[in-house]
Structure formats: C-alpha cells, structure tokens
Amino acid sequence: MIGELGSGSIAVDSTMAVHILAGIGALLAGLGAIATRKGGTRHNRFGRAYALSMGIVVVTAAPLAIWADNWFLLAIAVFSGYLVFAGYRAVQRRRAGLTAPVALDVAGHGTMVAVGGGMVVAGIWQSVTGPVGLAPALATFGGIGAGFAAFTLVQFRSSPAKRPPWIQKHVAFMGGAYIATVTAVITVNLSTVPPLIRWLGPTIVGTPLVVYAIRTYTPRFAPTG
Numbered sequence: 586m587i588g589e590l591g592s593g594s595i596a597v598d599s600t601m602a603v604h605i606l607a608g609i610g611a612l613l614a615g616l617g618a619i620a621t622r623k624g625g626t627r628h629n630r631f632g633r634a635y636a637l638s639m640g641i642v643v644v645t646a647a648p649l650a651i652w653a654d655n656w657f658l659l660a661i662a663v664f665s666g667y668l669v670f671a672g673y674r675a676v677q678r679r680r681a682g683l684t685a686p687v688a689l690d691v692a693g694h695g696t697m698v699a700v701g702g703g704m705v706v707a708g709i710w711q712s713v714t715g716p717v718g719l720a721p722a723l724a725t726f727g728g729i730g731a732g733f734a735a736f737t738l739v740q741f742r743s744s745p746a747k748r749p750p751w752i753q754k755h756v757a758f759m760g761g762a763y764i765a766t767v768t769a770v771i772t773v774n775l776s777t778v779p780p781l782i783r784w785l786g787p788t789i790v791g792t793p794l795v796v797y798a799i800r801t802y803t804p805r806f807a808p809t810g
Contacts, residue, residue, distance in 0.1 A: 611638035672758030701731025750807030760795035
C-alpha cells in the first residue's frame with residue numbers, strides 16, 4: 586500500500602518517513618506496555634507513547650491515502666486509531682470519575698459508527714462490482730469497529746453498575762489496536778507471506794491472548810465489577 590505512493594516529492598517522502606517512524610514507535614511502545622507491570626509507571630509511559638505514536642500514524646495516513654488514492658489505507662488507520670482512542674479513553678474516564686458520556690465520547694464513538702458503516706458499504710460494493718481485492722477485509726474491519734462503537738454508545742445508556750468494568754474495555758480495545766498495528770506492519774513489509782496469513786494471523790494469535798489478559802487483570806483492577 587505504501588509502495589503505491591512512489592517517491593520524488595519532498596512532501597510525500599517526508600510524510601511517509603514520519604508515518605513509518607511513528608508506526609515503528611507504536612510497535613515498540615505497544616510491546617513495552619504489554620511487557621511491563623500493569624498500572625505501573627513504565628506501563629503508563631509506554632501506553633502514552635503508544636497512543637501518541639498511533640495518533641501520528643492516523644494523521645499522516647490521511648495525506649498519504651489521498652496522494653496514493655488508497656482509501657483502504659485511511660480506513661484501516663482510522664480503525665486502529667479508534668481502538669486506541671477507546672482503550673485510552675476508558676482509563677481517562679476512570680481517573681476523572683466520569684459515569685455519563687461527554688461530547689468527546691459521543692464524537693469519538695459516533696465517528697467510528699459513521700466511518701465503519703461507510704467501510705462496510707464500500708467493501709460490499711467493491712466485492713460485488715470487483716475487483717474484490719481487500720474489500721472483504723475492509724468490510725470486516727468496518728463492521729467490527731462500528732459494532733464496538735455502537736455497543737459502547739448503547740452501554741452509556743445503562744447504569745454504571747451494569748457496564749463492563751473499565752479494565753475489560755481498556756484491555757480489549759488496546760489489545761485490538763495492537764493486533765491491528767501488527768497486522769499493518771506485516772501486511773506492508775512481508776509481501777511474500779500469503780495474504781490470508783498476513784491479515785488473519787495476528788488476529789488468530791492475538792485474540793486468545795487478549796481474552797487471557799482480560800480474565801487475568803479483571804479480578805485485580807475491578808474485583809467488584
């Protein structure tokens with residue numbers, strides 16, 4: 586995907602360089618957050634670095650997608666960025682003692698519902714009209730993102746006691762974001778690996794680990810729910 590941009594333009598080359606460096610930073614920072622003690626200072630620092638790096642990835646993906654006429658690149662970046670937003674926001678809301686949604690929550694999750702719905706429609710349309718390409722993946726990621734966002738907005742209407750513990754949302758969203766990050770890195774850099782393995786491999790490996798982390802840390806950080 587990145588290769589379709591070509592080179593020669595200072596704007597393209599510099600933006601691409603920032604995008605790649607931020608992606609590498611996100612990959613390393615995310616790994617650091619996974620490896621360090623949860624709730625500790627180093628974990629928090631790695632988490633903030635990961636969120637910042639992913640923010641840069643999303644921002645730089647916009648002009649790159651326009652220059653390459655590759656909206657799939659932008660859609661996946663938005664999807665990954667949303668997961669980071671939702672995961673980091675779960676911690677922010679807990680620290681602030683918020684129980685009701687504020688404008689930032691509605692805007693963030695609402696945007697993913699709209700973008701995810703567009704991804705599903707675009708993916709289905711391209712699958713029908715051809716060439717199929719990565720259309721199924723586009724529709725799948727869009728459906729997952731829109732579903733998560735809509736479910737979160739619906740949860741805000743219930744009482745805090747009936748909502749999933751903050752730690753479950755934090756781990757699920759951040760874990761999903763890191764899976765998406767790894768998927769993007771593998772897809773761009775390991776073109777010799779079969780597409781099915783590139784797209785589904787990180788999810789197959791990462792999802793059980795996320796479930797394990799949720800079961801492990803929920804009793805520690807939210808023993809009463």
